[in-house]
Amino acid sequence: MSDVSKSSVTDSTSSSLLAKSTKGATYLILLQIGSRALTFLVNQILLRFLSPEILGISTQLELYSISVLFFARESLRVALQRQDDDDTAEPARAEGTNPSQSHTISKKQHRRTQEVVNLSYIAIGLGLPLAFLFAALYIRNADPLVLETPAIKASVNLYIFATVLELLSEPCFAVGQQQFLYGTRALAETLATFTRCVLTCGTAVWASKTNTSLGALPFAIGQVGYAVILNVLYLARIGPFGSGAPFSIFIRPIHPTSASLLWDRFPLARLTLAFNIYAQSIFKHILTTGDSLLIAAFTSLQSQGAYTLASNYGGLLARMVFQPIEESSRSLFGRLLHQTAPSSTSSDTVKVGAKSENLKRMDQAAEYVRTLLRLYSLISIAVVALGPPFSPLLLYFVAGSRWSNSDAPSVLAAYCYYVPLLAVNGILEAFVSAAASPAQLRAQSAWMVAFSATFAATGVLVLKVWDQGARGLVLANAVNMTCRIVWSSSFVSNHLRLQGAALSYWDALPSTGTMICGFGTSWYLKRIEKTFFESPWHALHGVVAAGGFGLAMLTCERKFLLECYHMLQPSRDPPKHKPKTL
Numbered sequence: 056m057s058d059v060s061k062s063s064v065t066d067s068t069s070s071s072l073l074a075k076s077t078k079g080a081t082y083l084i085l086l087q088i089g090s091r092a093l094t095f096l097v098n099q100i101l102l103r104f105l106s107p108e109i110l111g112i113s114t115q116l117e118l119y120s121i122s123v124l125f126f127a128r129e130s131l132r133v134a135l136q137r138q139d140d141d142d143t144a145e146p147a148r149a150e151g152t153n154p155s156q157s158h159t160i161s162k163k164q165h166r167r168t169q170e171v172v173n174l175s176y177i178a179i180g181l182g183l184p185l186a187f188l189f190a191a192l193y194i195r196n197a198d199p200l201v202l203e204t205p206a207i208k209a210s211v212n213l214y215i216f217a218t219v220l221e222l223l224s225e226p227c228f229a230v231g232q233q234q235f236l237y238g239t240r241a242l243a244e245t246l247a248t249f250t251r252c253v254l255t256c257g258t259a260v261w262a263s264k265t266n267t268s269l270g271a272l273p274f275a276i277g278q279v280g281y282a283v284i285l286n287v288l289y290l291a292r293i294g295p296f297g298s299g300a301p302f303s304i305f306i307r308p309i310h311p312t313s314a315s316l317l318w319d320r321f322p323l324a325r326l327t328l329a330f331n332i333y334a335q336s337i338f339k340h341i342l343t344t345g346d347s348l349l350i351a352a353f354t355s356l357q358s359q360g361a362y363t364l365a366s367n368y369g370g371l372l373a374r375m376v377f378q379p380i381e382e383s384s385r386s387l388f389g390r391l392l393h394q395t396a397p398s399s400t401s402s403d404t405v406k407v408g409a410k411s412e413n414l415k416r417m418d419q420a421a422e423y424v425r426t427l428l429r430l431y432s433l434i435s436i437a438v439v440a441l442g443p444p445f446s447p448l449l450l451y452f453v454a455g456s457r458w459s460n461s462d463a464p465s466v467l468a469a470y471c472y473y474v475p476l477l478a479v480n481g482i483l484e485a486f487v488s489a490a491a492s493p494a495q496l497r498a499q500s501a502w503m504v505a506f507s508a509t510f511a512a513t514g515v516l517v518l519k520v521w522d523q524g525a526r527g528l529v530l531a532n533a534v535n536m537t538c539r540i541v542w543s544s545s546f547v548s549n550h551l552r553l554q555g556a557a558l559s560y561w562d563a564l565p566s567t568g569t570m571i572c573g574f575g576t577s578w579y580l581k582r583i584e585k586t587f588f589e590s591p592w593h594a595l596h597g598v599v600a601a602g603g604f605g606l607a608m609l610t611c612e613r614k615f616l617l618e619c620y621h622m623l624q625p626s627r628d629p630p631k632h633k634p635k636t637l
Contacts (some may be wrong), residue, residue, distance in 0.1 A: 096252070104263040111359035112201055113274040116210060119193055120218045120278065127182030128225055130333035133385070133488050134155075134325050135171050135229060166309055168233050173306050173320045174227040174329070182222040186215050204270040213275035220282035226304045227289035232386070236293070238473065243288035251281035331496040332488070338503030349514040350528055362525035365463045369470030370448070373477045380427065381481035387423070388489035391416045417556035420486070424547065426619060427482050428563035433612060435475030436565060436573040441601050442471030444580035448587050448594060462525055469529040476536040483543035490550050502542050510535040568611035576604040 190211055194202075201207060231239050255277030262269045293304065308320055315323040350362050447464040491499065513534045517527030545561065551558050564570075579600055586593040609616070 058371040092173035104259050108200070109204070109271055110363055112204055112207075112271045112358060114363045115193070115197075115201070116214050116271055116274060119211075119220075120214055123182055123185045123189055123218050123541040124221065125221060125336070126185055128178035130336045131174055131178050131328045132229075132232075133332050133336075134329035134412055135174060135232070149633075167199050168230060169303070169307065169309050170322050170325070171229045171233050172304055173309070174224045174322075174325060175225040176306050177321070178225045179222050183219060186218050196205050205268040206270045206272040210271045213272070213279050217275070217278040217282040220279070221285060224282075224286045224289045227293035230293050230304060231289070234598050239289070239292045243285055243292065246288060247281045250284045251277040253277075254280040299406075300538045316391045324347055328493060328496075331493040331500075338500060349518060349531070350525060353515075353518040354524060362462075362466055362528065364450075365470055365525065367441075368453075369474065370477070371468050372434070373474055373481075376434075377431070377478045377481050381485045384423070384427070384482060385485040385489055388420060388486050391420045391423075392486075392490045417554045418549060421551050421556045424482060424486060425558060425563050428479065428560070429565065429615065430508075430619060431475070431478040431482070432563060432565050433569065433608065435478060436569060437605070437608065438471050438474050440573045440577040440604060441580070442474075443468035443585075444577075444584040444597065445601075446471070447584075451588075466525045466529060469526050473529050473533050473536070476533055476540065479541065480536050480540050483540060483547055486547050486550075487543050491546070495546070498544070499546075506535055506542075509538060565608075566611045566615075569608050570608040572611070576600055 087346060172386075193206075194211060228240070230236070255273045258269065258273035258276050261267075262273065306320060309316060309322075350359055354362075446467040450464050450467060487495075487499065510531055513531040514528060517523045517531055520554060523530070548558050548560070565573075580597055583596060587597060588594075
């Protein structure tokens with residue numbers, strides 16, 4: 056193959072990866088928007104029937120489930136997204152094609168898929184003891200008021216069952232991620248979320264109408280429904296995928312390969328990587344869910360409920376937009392950042408071509424990071440300028456005066472300043488998880504220990520010493536996130552520089568006009584926000600100011616937004632290089 060042909064193949068592969076990553080992010084964003092919209096509607100109903108104490112207990116049970124799932128599967132999921140050269144090729148086939156066409160998948164891709172399936176069962180093996188251990192610890196250390204809640208033991212048992220059942224879907228999930236079946240995931244999780252919302256809301260309304268005290272049981276019933284539907288749909292959609300292919304969604308030996316295998320089933324290289332990621336994921340989870348741990352330890356159930364409500368609304372943007380982009384970016388980085396290493400016997404032309412291909416991938420990764428960070432900065436300016444002034448008004452309309460007169464509005468306003476940090480940290484840590492070597496992951500783990508100590512000390516200071524309650528906890532989260540951003544940004548820039556690429560964080564900042572408009576709008580809205588409840592006309596002034604800021608930002612950033620649009624569009628008609636006839 057000529058150098059021109061190789062370059063065309065490389066460009067085509069990279070463009071295809073970006074297009075598929077964009078498509079995957081789109082599916083996941085739509086999934087998050089749909090699921091959050093359903094959850095939002097259900098919450099508006101539940102808030103009329105549940106007390107802050109019950110909402111606080113449901114948050115604790117959700118934290119239990121999240122913790123089990125995180126420790127059981129997160130490190131394996133990240134490790135499985137680190138791809139080899141063979142995996143950077145096109146996925147097996149597009150969704151919707153007949154399973155009988157699976158002969159197009161290469162033998163190496165079959166082997167990689169079986170490796171992914173086998174490794175996913177380790178998550179199930181880890182999750183089973185963790186589910187019972189964490190449940191026992193929760194019951195043992197629960198507040199007496201929690202233990203006196205009606206049906207608390209039944210609720211915990213149902214959460215155990217639902218968590219284990221959700222883990223059983225991991226092999227199908229792994230195959231879907233390996234083969235870019237984002238549509239399948241979106242369908243399964245959307246219908247599962249819908250089922251959870253219907254069961255939770257229906258049970259709570261029935262209990263209220265019949266004067267039956269169920270405590271947090273409606274949430275537990277909804278969680279079981281979610282896990283059941285998730286398994287059924289994954290099996291229905293992913294199961295036939297391997298029916299005509301030499302791999303299975305069950306554990307089985309892997310065909311002989313040069314890679315080292317444990318018990319002929321588990322590749323040692325990925326196991327080692329997963330172990331290193333698991334070590335630092337412990338501290339990452341503590342930092343991620345530390346706010347829930349601290350507020351559960353140092354505040355009342357009523358304060359926990361207020362913080363839960365505020366963080367749920369404040370984190371909507373992060374969960375609906377930033378998290379799906381982070382997840383799809385991690386898969387994209389896993390492919391772009393993999394270095395093609397020619398053999399020692401390769402010709403100089405092949406070595407030069409491999410070096411050029413690696414540099415193109417690095418440049419594309421750097422441009423992708425810069426573009427996302429700038430896009431995030433635009434969203435962040437809007438959130439910081441508009442979020443705090445409108446927070447009390449928002450809670451008044453969506454949750455009622457019962458919640459707008461609590462600490463929730465001030466917590467939600469503070470959370471708006473925290474959202475930009477969540478966005479930036481997410482994309483940087485996605486890069487780190489895809490690029491870091493085992494030694495670098497161990498170094499990150501060591502830094503995570505320091506960040507955990509800093510977060511814990513700040514949390515105790517704002518909760519116990521300064522008595523700032525939930526609002527102070529947002530400050531502790533911001534300190535933690537800032538530390539993580541500093542470390543990750545240093546790693547990303549150094550890694551790209553060593554590979555011959557460059558990334559300037561200054562280029563990720565919005566234009567001067569946008570920043571001036573943002574600060575001006577924020578200043579004006581803060582001056583008039585106290586008058587929003589006095590008259591609808593005053594609130595309308597705020598809405599007009601917000602709309603004017605939006606138009607000004609679109610005008611100032613028009614060129615950049617058009618570049619983003621064109622960059623993320625898949626190439627439907629790739630350029631054809633026709634040989635000239637001599």
